[in-house]
Amino acid sequence: MAPSFGWWDREAHRGTPVIVKMENPNWSIAEISSPDDDEYGAGEEFAVPGGGARKGARGKNAKQITWVLLLKAHRAAGCLTYLASAAVGLASAVRRRVVSGRTDSDAASSLPEESPVLRSRFYSCIKVFLWLSVVLLGFEFAAYLKGWHLSAVEMHRLVLPSSLGVRGLLESLYTGWVRFRVEYIAPPLQFLTDACVILFLIQSADRLILCLGCFWIRFKGIEPLPKRSIGASEDPESGGEDYPMVLVQIPMCNEKEVYQQSIAAVCNLDWPRSNILIQVLDDSDDPTTQALIKEEVEKWQQNGAHIVYRHRVIRDGYKAGNLKSAMNCSYVKDYELVAIFDADFQPTPDFLKRTVPHFKDNEELGLVQARWSFVNKDENLLTRLQNINLCFHFEVEQQVNGVFINFFGFNGTAGVWRIKALEDAGGWLERTTVEDMDIAVRAHLKGWKFIYLNDVECQCELPESYEAYRKQQHRWHSGPMQLFRLCLPDIIRSKIGFWKKSNLIFLFFLLRKLILPFYSFTLFCIILPLTMFVPEAELPAWVVCYIPAAMSFLNILPALRSFPFIVPYLLFENTMSVTKFNAMISGLFQLGSAYEWVVTKKSGRSSEGDRISLMKKEPKQQRGASAPNLDAVAKDELEPKKESKKKHNRIYRKELALAFLLLTASARSLLSAQGIHFYFLLFQGISFLLVGLDLIGEQID
DSSP, X not given: OOOOOOGGGGSOOOSSOOEEEOSSTTOEEEOOOOHHXXXXXXXXXXXXXXXXXXXXXXXXXXHHHHHHHHHHHHHHHHHHHHHHHHHHHHHHHHHHHHHHOOBHHHHHTXXXXXXXXXXXXXXXXXXHHHHHHHHHHHHHHHHHHTTOOOOHHHHHHTOOOGGGTTOHXXXXXXXXXXXXXXXXXXXXXXXXXXXXXXXXXXXXXXXXXXXXXXXXXXHHTOOOOOSSOTTSSSOTTTOBXXXXXXXXXXXXXXXXXXXXXXXXXXXXXXXXXXXXXEEEEXXXXXXXXXXXXXXXXXXXXXXXXXXXXXXXXXOOSHHHHHHHHHHTSGGGGGOSEEEEXXXXXXXXXXXXXXXXXXXXXXXXXXXXEEEEEETTTTSSHHHHHHHHHHHHIIIIIIXXXXXXXXOOOOOSSSEEEEHHHHHHTTOOOOSSSOHHHHHHHHHHHTTOEEEEEEEEEEEEOOOOBHHHHHHHHHHHHHHHHHHHHHHHHHHHHSOSOHHHHHIIIIIIIIIIIIIHHXXXXXXXXXXXXXXXXXTTSOOOHIIIIIHHHHHHHHHHGGGGGGGGGHHHHHHHHHHHHHHHHHHHHHHHTTOXXXXXXXXXXXXXXXXXXXXXXXXXXXXXXXXTTTOOOHHHHHHHHHSOOOOOOOOOOOBOHHHHHHHHHHHHHHHHHHHTTOTHHHHHHHHHHHHHHHHHTTOSBOOOO
16 A cells, blocks of 8 residues: 655655654653665655655654654643743742842931932832823723713813713713813923933934944044154064053942952053053941952062052042042152053953054043943843943944044043043042042043044953942932033133034934933823823823834943844833932032942953963962961951841832823823833833832842
């Protein structure tokens, strides 16, 4: 009897037997050709469904098909099991957060200078807005069930259907509410909506122009080139004109996790030791950390490094005060340039050789800024999203501004300053929490030019927990508003050109530091939910979906490997708008939290991978160079130890309140069939919910 063939025989299978393995190592099956199968081997012609004949076709036995189906079923079951376990894990994490009861207000209570009423005012407004929306949702749902739901056209005409028969208190209330919102709420809301849409389009145009500028730089191959490479005619050991005197500063404060790798990386810079001095500026208030850092510095001193340890007795002014104190040392006058590296930054040995030559024969140059790269960018979802943002900042914003304007905000680290430019600008000031941007603006007003090197990278860490990232973003967005209030009169009175003044005021400060967080929070977290309850004020779908998607695509271009995260990136940026808006308002009106400075917590992950490469370059140590001080250890053991603060995840009340507000608005949008608005509100609400429960970033058991 001729064998029959099914649809799986449309392709010939030749060669060695096929082995199918299940995911479970205990399950496996192998298809082994038998003598019975050989009689239907190559050379025979068989009819196949659909007409025609196939030569050398091999049939599939029922046992093989059964195992293939079992394989697919096993994979499906494994997927369902994974989803179930993930859901259980998520539910248990949520339960732990709620039971622990630790909220962001607990962390804020450590700020005695800020009024509790002032701190909770923003949250109270959101909470009142949430409860009002819940009441309105119930009211609208009841009206919808009774057939009182009106279309937008009917609402504008203020005509209720005759079937309602406006009788009773509930009908009168609904009629009054419709009339009130049409006459008094919709017009100002529509005006605010239109204003925010215009600001959104202006900011989007600015971002598009920056991307086009970056494309032009790539297309033309534009890059800053030094007039002469370093060490072309001088002996690197003896120094000389090609090796100017360089001061290297490492400001740190309780950086117990990363101090070793940063000191090692700087001490391995390829520069004549007679022409370099390294200052370790330790502001730690922990005696144990101070002792460890001091011991590390002494070890490198014994190895021949030109390095000193400085610790301030009066620790005022945070990082700016630390740098200002170091620049007041008498020996600083012997140095021409100063390179600054934060405690988690690890410059490559050729860093100075690639940055310092740009100062040669360029007396107008005040700053050379290098790009940041991140050793933990793939650690979790939070670090991946941060990497997208910062890649756009360095690849596009910094590079375009550096090439076409010769000005950008100093990033506070991984940069080399001409000491004369720092002194001409007035030195480091402690008046804001963004001392790096402050000194850059003042130097720009004095006529100094900046160069950004996109091909010179310096490795560092990204915050891995949402709490650390949130505090960092609060400082980065409140500080510019403090600075804007202080610098605006100086910018107006300065002697720089009109276009440079306009760039500073309208683009650098207003558009990118004030308008961006304002419209992002107002448009997507306030106006959009409001339009669900006031349908007369319309927000077009292209504002909610298409333009944000296009801008997110532009933002992700410098980090194309992160393209699968484009949707989480869009949602997370809108989620962070509440923190950025709050910080912007605090800085603009000088509220208590505007002057909060919290050192970003580091994990020290980079110390593991980079220490191996540094060991080869590290000079051989004397046998007794790094011997532990046993007397000090014994003394520390006798002293009562302070209780270390345990890390834990928190619940963020503002984000949770906005999550429920957006989810309520998404439920309301179903009554009026708002289309894309429902999906946006739903996923944005879920995003706020995950962030509010601190389920993004580092998870702590």
